[in-house]
Amino acid sequence: MADNPEHLIIKEVPQGNFRTLVIAYSGWPDAAEGATTTLKYLIRHLQAKRFAHIEPEEFYIFSQERPRTSRSANGTRAIHWPSNEFYYWNNPNDPSDGIILLKGVEPNLRWKTFSSLIADLAEEHKISNVVHLGALLDSVPHTRRTRMTGSSTNGRLQDTLDTSDIRTSTYQGPTGISTAVMEEITKRGMGYASLWAHTSHYLHAAPNYRTSLALAENLVRLLNLPLDLKELRTAADTFDREIDKAINKDNQLKEYVQKLEMKYDESSPSLELTDPSEIVDELEQFLKANRKDDIS
Numbered sequence: 001m002a003d004n005p006e007h008l009i010i011k012e013v014p015q016g017n018f019r020t021l022v023i024a025y026s027g028w029p030d031a032a033e034g035a036t037t038t039l040k041y042l043i044r045h046l047q048a049k050r051f052a053h054i055e056p057e058e059f060y061i062f063s064q065e066r067p068r069t070s071r072s073a074n075g076t077r078a079i080h081w082p083s084n085e086f087y088y089w090n091n092p093n094d095p096s097d098g099i100i101l102l103k104g105v106e107p108n109l110r111w112k113t114f115s116s117l118i119a120d121l122a123e124e125h126k127i128s129n130v131v132h133l134g135a136l137l138d139s140v141p142h143t144r145r146t147r148m149t150g151s152s153t154n155g156r157l158q159d160t161l162d163t164s165d166i167r168t169s170t171y172q173g174p175t176g177i178s179t180a181v182m183e184e185i186t187k188r189g190m191g192y193a194s195l196w197a198h199t200s201h202y203l204h205a206a207p208n209y210r211t212s213l214a215l216a217e218n219l220v221r222l223l224n225l226p227l228d229l230k231e232l233r234t235a236a237d238t239f240d241r242e243i244d245k246a247i248n249k250d251n252q253l254k255e256y257v258q259k260l261e262m263k264y265d266e267s268s269p270s271l272e273l274t275d276p277s278e279i280v281d282e283l284e285q286f287l288k289a290n291r292k293d294d295i296s
Contacts, residue, residue, distance in 0.1 A: 007058060008117050012051040014088040018098040018125045020223060023118070024133040027065075027106035029176040031199040034135030034211030039103050041216060041232055046225075048087035048101055052121070056081045059107035059114055082107075086121065093226060100125060106177045114177065115184040122190060129154050129191035131222065132178045133215050135208070138198035141260045142243055146214035147198035154191030160222050161193070169196070195219065202253065203243060209235040 024030065024039035042048070060082050068080045084104035091097045100122075107114050122130060129152075140147050149169040152158040182192045195218055197211045213229065213236040220227050247254050 007055050007113070008052060008121065009055060010052045012049070014049075014051050014098075014100070014125070016088070016090040016098045017096045018088065018100050019096070019128045021100045021102065021118075021122050021125075021127045021130045022133065022219070022223075023102040023104065023130065023178070023181070025104045025106040025177055027176075029106060029132075029134040029136070029178055031135040031137045032203060032208035032211060033206040034197050034199055034208050035133040035215060036103065037207040037209065037212040038133055038215040038219070039101060041212065042219075042225075042227065043087050043101055043103065045227060045231075046089045046099075048089040048099075050085055050087050052086040054084040054104075054114070054117055056083065056105075059109050060105075061108040064108055065105060091226075099223070099225075100127065111177055111180040112184075115181045118181055119184040119188055119190075122185065123188060127190060129157060129193060130181070130185045131157075131219065132181070132192070132194045133219065134176075134178060134194065134196045135199050135211050135215070136196055137201040139260065139263075140198050140200055141257055141264055142200040142203060142210065142240070143257070143261060144264055146211060148195065148214060148218060149198070150193065150195040150218075152191065152193035153186055154193060157191065157193045157222060161195075164218055164221055166195070166218065193222070195222070202256065205239070205243065209239040212236070 022039065022042065024035040026033070026036045030036050062082075065082050067082065069077055070080065071077050082105040084102065087101040087103070089099045089101070091099070102118065138147065148164075148166045150161050150166045151168045152161060178194060182194070185192045195215055197214045199208055199211045209232065213232050216227070216229055216232055219225065220229065247257060
C-alpha cells in the first residue's frame with residue numbers, strides 16, 4: 001500500500017465505500033483549537049471508528065512537540081505521543097458515501113514523506129476528495145459572523161463554497177502541512193478543498209466553539225452530512241457569553257473591540273491575510289498607548 005509501511009500502522013481494514021477524507025491538524029493551522037474541535041465533534045457524534053495511525057518517531061522533534069504524561073487513579077503513569085489517527089464512518093443513508101477522518105498534529109519533519117503516507121491511504125480507499133479544516137488568527141471582532149475563506153480543485157465543491165459566501169484567499173507566504181498534503185493529493189488526481197475559519201486574534205480562550213461551529217456548519221453543507229450540531233451551537237452560545245463578560249470587565253479591550261467593529265463594518269472583508277505577528281503587535285501597541293494615557 002505505502003512506500004513507508006513501517007510508518008503507517010493499520011489496526012483494521014475498513015469495509016465500505018469512502019469518497020471523502022476530512023483532515024484537521026493541531027498546531028499552526030489550528031488557532032484556538034477551532035479546527036481540531038470540529039473534527040473531534042464529528043468523530044464523536046458520527047461514532048466513527050479508529051482504524052489506523054502514523055508512528056510519530058520520524059516526524060516530530062519531541063523537545064518542540066512534547067509528548068504528554070498522564071496519571072491514572074491507581075498511580076500508573078502513561079506517556080502520550082503526538083498522534084495522527086485515522087477514523088472511518090459508513091453513511092447509513094448512502095453506503096457509497098462514507099468518510100475517513102484524520103485527526104492529526106502538524107509534523108516538524110519530513111513533510112513530503114508524511115504527505116505521501118496520507119495520499120497513499122486515500123488512494124487505497126479510492127477517495128475522491130480531501131477536505132482540510134483550518135483556523136487562523138485575524139483582525140476580526142468576535143461579535144460578527146465568523147469570516148470564512150476556502151477553495152477547492154473540485155468544481156462541484158467550489159460551487160458550494162461560492163454559494164456559501166466562502167471567499168477564495170489570495171494569501172501568499174509561510175504555509176503549513178495542509179499545503180504539502182494538497183500538492184501530493186492533487187498530483188495524484190484527487191480533488192482537494194480547504195475551509196478556514198478566521199478567529200479573533202485577541203481571544204486566548206480555547207477551544208473557540210464559535211469558530212468550530214462555523215467550520216462544522218460549512219462542512220455539513222459541503223458534504224451533506226446527517227450531523228446534529230445542537231450541542232456545538234449550545235457550546236458556542238455559552239462561549240460567546242463568557243467572552244462578553246470578560247471583555248466588559250476590561251475597558252481597554254472593550255474599546256479595542258469597538259474600534260475593530262467599526263473598522264470591520266466600514267470595509268469589505270479583506271482576503272489578504274495579515275501575518276499573525278503583525279496582528280499581535282497592533283493589539284499590543286493599542287494597549288500600550290492606552291496605558292500611557294492612563295498614566296498621564
